[in-house]
Amino acid sequence: MGLSVKARLxxxxxxxxxxxxxxxxFITNAIITSQTKEHLEEVLSNTINDCISDIQYRDGxxxxxxxxxxxxxxxxxxxxxxxxxxxxxxxCPGSMGPVDFRDGTAREMSFTDGSWMVYDRSxxxxxxxxIWIKGCVSVDAAMSEKSSYFR
Numbered sequence: 001m002g003l004s005v006k007a008r009l010x011x012x013x014x015x016x017x018x019x020x021x022x023x024x025x026f027i028t029n030a031i032i033t034s035q036t037k038e039h040l041e042e043v044l045s046n047t048i049n050d051c052i053s054d055i056q057y058r059d060g061x062x063x064x065x066x067x068x069x070x071x072x073x074x075x076x077x078x079x080x081x082x083x084x085x086x087x088x089x090x091x092c093p094g095s096m097g098p099v100d101f102r103d104g105t106a107r108e109m110s111f112t113d114g115s116w117m118v119y120d121r122s123x124x125x126x127x128x129x130x131i132w133i134k135g136c137v138s139v140d141a142a143m144s145e146k147s148s149y150f151r
Contacts, residue, residue, distance in 0.1 A: 036142050037117070041106040044119040047076050048135040052121065055080070057128040064089040075141055081132040093136055101132050114140040 003011070047070070056063045064080050071078045071090040079090035085101070099109065099118060106119040119135045 033143065037108070037139065040117045040137055040139065040142055041119070043074075044076060044106060044117055044135045044137055045104075047073075048078065048119055048121050048133050051078060051133055052123050055123065055125060055131070055133075057125050062088060062125065062128055062131070075137050077136045079134045079136075081134060083130045083132075085132070088131070090134075092134070093138075099134070101134070108139055114138060 051069050054069045062080075069078065069090075070076075077091045077093055079087050079092045081101070082088050093111070093113065093116065101120045101122065103120060103122045106117060109116050109118050115138070117137050117139050121133045122130055123133060124130050
């Protein structure tokens with residue numbers, strides 16, 4: 001004794017409806033995730049590029065501790081490194097440790113405390129030489145804000 005035609009059609013309709021809703025959820029989630037990461041890259045690169053003009057070499061010292069450089073603001077960490085990779089100013093998340101520099105490239109990296117978007121710029125400072133400016137922002141924190149869209 002099988003199900004009636006009406007019952008089978010109802011089950012098929014419900015299954016197709018549920019699959020359609022799940023597909024829309026996953027597509028929407030993928031789009032929002034992609035846009036969130038693109039936005040993080042843009043904000044990070046703009047923040048680092050804005051810092052470049054605020055770094056100067058004066059009186060035998062690298063002048064980096066002025067009020068114009070936001071070493072931590074809006075979840076973005078900024079650190080300044082010499083040519084050897086030694087940190088000479090700013091802040092980095094504690095779990096990050098040494099990371100290879102890639103000029104003008106944003107990339108997502110995983111560390112013990114989560115996933116981070118990292119962006120580096122090399123800058124030549126007259127009288128001092130080459131320095132690296134590194135920006136880091138937590139991808140996990142941005143994604144947790146994104147999840148509020150689904151509440």
